[in-house]
Amino acid sequence: MGKMARSKYQLIAALVGSGLAGMLVALQSRINGGFAQEIGSGYLAAAISFGGGLVLICLVLLVSRRGRLGIVKMRDEVASGRLPIWALFGGVGGAAFVLTQGLIAPLTGVALFTVGIVAGQVSGGLLMDRLGLGPGGRINATPTRLVGTGLAILSVIVTVAASLDGGLVLLVLVPVIVGAGMAAQSMVNGLVRAAAESAVTATFMNFVVGTAILGAVALVSVLINGWPKSWPTEFWMYCGGVVGVIFIAVAAMLVRQAGVLLLSMSNVAGQLIAAMLFEIGFPLAGGLTPALVVGTAIAFVAVIVAALPSKPLGRS
Numbered sequence: 001m002g003k004m005a006r007s008k009y010q011l012i013a014a015l016v017g018s019g020l021a022g023m024l025v026a027l028q029s030r031i032n033g034g035f036a037q038e039i040g041s042g043y044l045a046a047a048i049s050f051g052g053g054l055v056l057i058c059l060v061l062l063v064s065r066r067g068r069l070g071i072v073k074m075r076d077e078v079a080s081g082r083l084p085i086w087a088l089f090g091g092v093g094g095a096a097f098v099l100t101q102g103l104i105a106p107l108t109g110v111a112l113f114t115v116g117i118v119a120g121q122v123s124g125g126l127l128m129d130r131l132g133l134g135p136g137g138r139i140n141a142t143p144t145r146l147v148g149t150g151l152a153i154l155s156v157i158v159t160v161a162a163s164l165d166g167g168l169v170l171l172v173l174v175p176v177i178v179g180a181g182m183a184a185q186s187m188v189n190g191l192v193r194a195a196a197e198s199a200v201t202a203t204f205m206n207f208v209v210g211t212a213i214l215g216a217v218a219l220v221s222v223l224i225n226g227w228p229k230s231w232p233t234e235f236w237m238y239c240g241g242v243v244g245v246i247f248i249a250v251a252a253m254l255v256r257q258a259g260v261l262l263l264s265m266s267n268v269a270g271q272l273i274a275a276m277l278f279e280i281g282f283p284l285a286g287g288l289t290p291a292l293v294v295g296t297a298i299a300f301v302a303v304i305v306a307a308l309p310s311k312p313l314g315r316s
Contacts, residue, residue: 014254015266021250022270026114028243030278032098033105033113035237039228042102045240047211047218049098053241054207060245061204070198074205077195087192090202091209093185096178098244099214104174109283111292114275115159116172118268118299120179122152122306125263127180128187148306152268152299159295186263193253203249207241269303272296 028049036045061067077083097117105113126149160172185206193202232238254263276296 014263017250018254018263018266019270021247022267022272023274024243024247024270025117025267026110026271026274026278028098028240028247029101029105029110029113029275030282031237031240031243032101033110034282035232035240036102037106038232038237039230041218041221041225041228042099042106043214043221044218044228045102046095046099047214048238049102049240049244050095050207050211050214051241052238053245054211056242056245057200057204057207060200064198064200066198067200067204070196070201071204073198074192074196074201083191083195087188087195088205089209090185090188090192091206091211092213093178093181093188094206094244095210095213096181097185098210098240099217100174100178101240104171108171108175109279109292111272111275111279111296112159112172113175114268114271115155115292115295115299116175117179117182118272118302119152119156120176120181121183121268122149122179122302123176124180124183125186128183144308145306148302148304151302151305155295155299155302158298159291161291186267199249199253203245207245266303269300272300272303 032045032049035049036042039045074083074088078085078088101113108116126145156172156176189202189206192205193199196202276293279292
């Protein structure tokens with residue numbers, strides 16, 4: 001009983017920690033979306049955000065002996081074939097997310113952007129748990145998780161249908177796809193973290209890959225459109241990468257305890273709460289609307305339902 005109680009409290013702690021990290025994700029969306037608006041380039045904003053995160057995690061790596069040893073362990077695990085090479089590319093999902101924060105969030109607003117991310121995260125998390133791709137192995141779907149995933153998708157439909165805007169439908173499909181990529185990012189980061197025995201190593205790999213991709217995209221953008229004529233003076237506009245470092249490290253540490261789906265669920269609960277607050281106080285687009293409130297409420301209920309205990313469908 002003692003072991004079961006400990007496991008229960010560890011799961012609760014993991015879900016709470018993931019929820020708080022999710023609030024940071026919405027904060028990052030607001031920062032990077034606003035930054036992109038200020039300089040007129042979502043591509044350059046994404047590269048600067050990720051590059052700032054890379055600088056921070058490199059400094060952490062310098063003082064973290066475990067992180068440096070983790071790089072050696074990770075290399076050995078890849079060389080032996082125990083860690084697949086594709087597990088090192090979680091930064092692709094992070095890069096796509098940060099890029100769409102600058103390109104899509106200013107057009108849809110933080111809350112609608114987040115609802116789209118939610119639908120992608122929970123759908124992707126359900127699939128990856130079912131396939132056993134995460135570090136915790138195969139986790140069969142339960143009725144509550146299936147219902148929760150369906151509600152998350154419904155939240156997007158309700159929110160977008162009220163606008164009757166075909167262009168908006170296409171825009172929201174982008175964060176849905178990116179949200180699935182974020183679930184995959186948490187999954188592969190968990191694999192790297194387990195192999196390297198260091199969340200710092202997993203986070204470092206994320207930012208190396210993501211910065212390389214976004215740097216190349218930003219370079220092409222600058223060559224075509226030129227350098228921004230003005231830059232924001234608020235220091236917090238440049239802190240998106242710092243927020244990303246914290247989020248990725250927390251997700252890599254907690255995915256084993258919670259599983260990909262539940263981690264995504266608790267994470268998006270925090271995102272939704274923070275996104276609503278930003279739409280009220282610091283909107284990027286049209287601010288709060290009745291449809292947005294209803295859609296966000298459905299998405300939040302989806303998170304709660306999916307986290308409810310029930311027996312898995314099929315055999316473990």
